[in-house]
Amino acid sequence: MKIRQEEIVEAALTLADEQGLGALNMRAIAARLGVQASALYWHVPSKTALMRAMAQSFHARALAVAGAGAAKDWRRWLIDYGVALRRALLSHQGSALLCATARPAPDTAAAAGDLLAAPLVAQGLSRAHALSCLASINALALGWAVYEQSEAMHDHLAEMIGFDESFALGLEAMVSGFHVD
């Protein structure tokens, strides 16, 4: 039974989705593909690299969604990006923690930075300022997603606030406070 890199990442993703990030181990991934754990190492250098690939798929999704409407007002664009990023993170269990743990490949990160900054720079923000704003939105979305995906934290916070509204409130407040430099 032949295996490809892509299949391994996909299997890992659905496994993490079903059983949680803590249940993600090489033997379980291999079993899901009808193969031995050691077979994975022909296609993937390490579990760390595998998790990095998993994390990148989330960023890629958010980037694709946000990149679509580049003609909008830059504040609107930032808000849409933040919402899309959070949604992408929440779409799979444990993805926030995964993104917090796994570092992206340096070249991918640089390319993503350029792509994200472009629509802001086109509307008059300096590149440095655009990246700064983007980083804050990344941090906000990641932080919220971490809280929402932490079981106990989720249960506790959910009693007192609504996640969607609170995130929207914080995001809109932040973006409205940004200025063109």
Added chain:
Amino acid sequence: MKIRQEEIVEAALTLADEQGLGALNMRAIAARLGVQASALYWHVPSKTALMRAMAQSFHARALAVAGAGAAKDWRRWLIDYGVALRRALLSHQGSALLCATARPAPDTAAAAGDLLAAPLVAQGLSRAHALSCLASINALALGWAVYEQSEAMHDHLAEMIGFDESFALGLEAMVSGFHVD
């Protein structure tokens, strides 16, 4: 050689600080205390519980700093809290990831929520709105700290933006966008 709970948490904290969170294991902690790994389980129920205790020490520090000046304007207070929280997280290696992973004890979290909301409620914000604002600030500080403590992410971002200024910018933007409900 007798051991106390507190000593174990402290040893774990300094070990994580020196060697990183990945090097944190029961045998290493025990060795630092001149004891066998199995001895730890007389004082601590599990590694998970130990990490929870570690995470709580960070929140406690930030809470102590922020609780100090309760008479300030609520926006100023929120900003000071955010800055204190981030500083507390950055003071130990891997603390952000630790706080993202370990869930606090439910009663501690509830008490912290009350304590933090109090100065805001005293100045006219509703309890729900105060908690919502606080959660956003928590998320922002945690997200930033995660980025700053992720080695590769750090190196990459540091080339383009200043962490301190960018965090301050995002935090002040957000707080200035909050309103009394």
Added chain:
DNA sequence: ACCTGAACACCGTTCAAGT
């Protein structure tokens, strides 16, 4: 080229046994 089987070092945790 791609996979199996068996092994290695390491880890969290348990438990009888010591003092």
Added chain:
DNA sequence: ACCTGAACACCGTTCAAGT
């Protein structure tokens, strides 16, 4: 009460050997 020593199951990873 508190600690040691030895063990267990589990994990990431390697590597010879098969096909």
